[in-house]
Ligand SMILES: [Zn+2]
């Protein structure tokens with residue numbers, strides 16, 4: 001459970017900020033390690049092996065999500081999208097307006113085990129999230145610096161249509177992220193039509 | 203019955219993986235050339251083609267014929283490649299040098315275009331330097347080099363279907379139609395659901411939409427009236443008036459993908475690779491140590507193995523694998539979120555009618571079809587809707 005303090009210190013301005021965020025990061029690491037998906041007891045074991053994320057506001061975890069692409073057969077159901085939908089449902093339930101929800105997102109921090117893909121990075125910009133922290137970089141689909149930098153809508157064209165930027169910090173809790181992925185990798189990918197390695201079927 | 207009579211004025215343009223070079227700025231290479239006596243031309247060209255065929259410059263013609271002012275013609279031939287530095291006579295291969303000596307040729311360095319022309323404009327421009335050959339696109343399975351008449355017909359039909367969907371809402375929206383081109387079956391159809399509204403649709407609105415689309419095809423500038431088109435105005439969701447239901451990320455393509463996934467689950471419930479089945483046979487969290495060794499160094503490259511949908515379609519399974527082999531029709535070029543969603547869902551081809559200059563990810567702002575690192579690539583086409591056929595085509599449906 002390592003947090004590179006060098007990296008963290010470089011990312012945050014004052015030491016007060018550092019303490020605050022560092023505390024949150026430690027909390028998140030614990031959560032990522034321990035939480036199992038609440039609603040799916042049948043999938044509780046497999047749920048250990050997915051990309052997962054949590055959303056934090058006012059130092060409280062207000063939502064979490066894991067990759068649900070397999071069971072939905074919808075390859076867009078990434079952890080970030082799942083966590084966002086949990087929040088939207090909550091906020092719509094208490095009848096927040098679009099403007100109010102938009103305001104809420106500007107106070108949200110998202111923590112995810114792997115760099116958001118191009119789709120999720122774009123979605124987080126559309127929502128106007130405050131900050132994103134991720135574990136390992138994603139050099140195939142990464143949308144926060146690896147392939148594209150969608151967290152920075154500095155393109156003039158984007159600004160004309162109200163493009164929003166957010167701060168994005170990678171390399172947080174890399175060890176944790178890697179071990180989560182390693183677990184999944186070793187299990188094999190159960191739903192792929194041609195598994196990477198044979199999975200014993202009954 | 204001839205409602206597609208006007209299809210001739212429609213056009214399908216392939217949007218390539220990389221930006222084409224401006225016709226007058228194409229990359230060139232230096233070659234040694236020499237003026238030859240027409241009566242030796244055949245012999246020299248035959249010998250040169252044998253000694254040194256222009257392997258990587260197949261589009262370049264070996265001989266150039268120039269008509270001079272006096273009415274005479276001038277023949278020049280390409281001998282071999284030259285270095286970029288002007289005085290490298292030593293790189294001329296021995297056999298070519300012998301040829302030069304034998305026919306007493308006076309060599310000079312000239313430029314030819316590096317790549318085969320992709321369009322007539324490029325070709326015309328190339329021939330000003332040195333003649334090249336241009337092979338106009340012919341039919342192929344992906345449509346990248348052209349569509350058969352029958353296929354074009356289907357493309358226009360589905361684009362019209364999408365157009366009608368886009369205009370069916372209170373406000374102009376984007377629409378998405380997912381089609382299986384092998385059967386021409388519509389797999390899913392959807393409109394933007396960023397703001398849904400069940401208020402009755404005013405028929406005057408539809409008429410305004412027609413005019414808006416006509417203007418849009420002329421200028422392609424997103425106007426205020428297009429605020430409801432999610433991919434054009436993806437950050438604008440919070441300024442919209444709340445109606446029945448809303449969701450900032452439910453762009454048409456995302457909704458269509460969801461509908462196709464629901465259809466898949468309904469048509470093929472269970473499936474062979476269900477997670478629950480795996481759970482029963484695989485004791486959780488215990489792994490043979492041999493497996494551990496294989497994965498001792500976790501690298502980000504391994505991410506692909508972790509993507510649950512990385513592998514290709516299983517040929518023995520009848521169950522579709524995501525949207526493998528399917529096409530999607532969109533009115534507007536998708537934003538980066540939608541374009542990447544279509545990568546994830548393995549769409550084969552994307553057709554859109556209007557460019558999205560401020561937020562489009564298939565050529566306007568980004569060009570995802572050219573991002574080599576992605577694990578799936580679709581072909582992208584823009585369907586040009588001529589004004590009068592747009593009007594009539596939509597109304598005859
Ligand atoms: Zn993602």
Ligand SMILES: [Zn+2]
Pocket residue numbers: 432433436453454536537538539540541
């Ligand atoms: Zn979109």
